[in-house]
Amino acid sequence: MSSPSGADLHAGALADSSGARPHITVLLHEAVDALLHADADPNGLYVDGTFGRGGHSRLLLSRLGPQGRLVALDRDPAAQIAAASIQDPRFSLRHARFSEWAEVVAELGLGPVSGLLLDVGVSSPQIDAPERGFSFRADGPLDMRMDPTRGESAAEFLARADVRTLAEVIREYGEERFAGPIAKALVARRESGPALERTRDLAELVARVVKTREPGQDPATRTFQALRIHVNAELEELRSALDGTLKSLGLGGRLAVISFHSLEDRIVKRFIQTHSKDEPDRRAPFAPARQMPLQAIARIHPGADEVAANPRSRSAVLRVAQRAH
Known part of the structure; x- marks a missing residue:
């Protein structure tokens, strides 16, 4: 052995x-x-x-x-x-x-x-590999799938979900009190600019919406957690x-x-x-x-x-x- x-x-x-x-x-x-x-x-x-x-x-x-x-x-x-x-x-x-x-x-x-x-x-x-898209600390494709060969990526989910669905996912799985404003910002970005496909872009968007956060916690922590939990059920x-x-x-x-x-x-x-x-x-x-x-x-x-x-x-x-x- x-x-x-x-x-x-x-x-x-x-x-x-x-x-x-x-x-x-x-x-x-x-x-x-x-x-x-x-x-x-x-x-x-x-x-x-x-x-x-x-x-x-x-x-x-x-x-x-x-x-x-x-x-x-x-x-x-x-x-x-x-x-x-x-x-x-x-x-x-x-x-x-x-x-x-x-x-x-x-x-x-x-x-x-x-x-x-x-x-x-x-x-x-998984967190430490930028190409997996789990972390907001390094730029990579917005994937987040445990099995990258199957299912819908985080980027694909963000490209189709409406404001209500996004807010529910971020609130329920991320326990994020700013879920509503984040969801609205995500849809506004989708409607007015290029699709969100990179982890850094998502982290920066969330940081512009979330103005306050617990000491030592990145503003995007809860949103990334919520999307990962949802994508992988x-x-x-x-x-x-x-x-x-x-x-x-x-x-x-x-x-x-x-x-x-x-x-x-x-x-x-x-x-x-x-x-x-x-x-x-x-x-x-x-x-x-x-x-x-x-x-x-x-x-x-x-x-x-x-x-x-x-x-x-x-x-x-x-x-x-x-x-x-």
Whole structure:
């Protein structure tokens, strides 16, 4: 099996094939420890629904037993390149959305699943590559797709959406209080000038509209987040992926989800709460409460050392649940 050095595994640092700065895997040991806990089966089936650059997968493989199996998914073609260095018969990667993990497991004739890991949101290598269009800090094409071979780019969405649709997307997914004025400015630009096709053009337009912002936050932060979430249907993907745990996670199997902003974390929190609290039967108030399928296990934030080493981890939260029934 090919893997990083022990020092790299400890730090979660993985060099990107483009030569960009190393990608530091967030909550690396905490997430893997949550899945491969003391009572877990090291020879079970595990799923990394968001392979990225493989930090979590590599550590999982180093701790699996000889009969263990790890199935990873990612819709970013760059993940396929990163995975090529893993020569391990226990590992396989599918080019698929993480919402499709249960279907992939079923197609492979595998199951039940002993552990599912989801590290949702955009990754550092994607942000740091100007040609992907995720960041307002460097100029690039206004793309923002996790899989640049499929679907509508951010530029294409901006070229067709009306003011109401734009305002709804920016307000709902970016939690942007200036969503209305930004949407109007976007449509006015489209009607009076060349199409918005570059990240710098979009960032400059938003900065002209948003006059006040929290200290240290770029005026375009929330708009870029909103467009990225919309283009990739990220919240719908997360809901579908979570629903899959109710049919494919085995008894005692663990769900571990790392999220990076409140919209994602709220979905995960509510899902676990909804399916972990026993419900009384209102028609038979003295009967035993109906047992729910999940048990909430933990909520974990990065420690001070990790945040100091990787400031992008500061907003991360790991939620863990276990299949109970």
